[in-house]
Amino acid sequence: MIEVVVRRIGNDAGGSEIVGISCKGHSHYGGGGDDIVCASVSTLMDALETGLRDANAHGWFRVARVSVVVDYECNGTSYTWSGGDKLWPLFETIALSLKRLAGEYPEDVSFAELRGE
Numbered sequence: 001m002i003e004v005v006v007r008r009i010g011n012d013a014g015g016s017e018i019v020g021i022s023c024k025g026h027s028h029y030g031g032g033g034d035d036i037v038c039a040s041v042s043t044l045m046d047a048l049e050t051g052l053r054d055a056n057a058h059g060w061f062r063v064a065r066v067s068v069v070v071d072y073e074c075n076g077t078s079y080t081w082s083g084g085d086k087l088w089p090l091f092e093t094i095a096l097s098l099k100r101l102a103g104e105y106p107e108d109v110s111f112a113e114l115r116g117e
Helices: 036-057 085-104
Strands: 002-010 016-024 065-071 076-082 109-116
Touching: 002 036, 002 085, 016 036, 016 085, 036 065, 036 076, 036 085, 085 109
Parallel strands: 002 109
Antiparallel strands: 002 016, 016 076, 065 076
């Protein structure tokens, strides 16, 4: 199973903002090369990384800090950041898409949101 965790913190407007998304595991939905669930999650995480890197590289929006951790043993990737408040549409879109995948494939993807200060 792929475990997705979205981390949020409270913001000044009384809502919350996403400050990290991590995924680990494998869905085993299909055989080698045929796992559409794993491919979907991987594509979304790649899109997140591309958005974070390109926003900084091209100077569109500055993200103060980006941390990427890849764990090949548990097939996991974790992205955390700070100062990316103008990129919230990207973060929310990725999180909602991952949540939707978990709803469509509940035996293959779990989704959790953690809220903190």
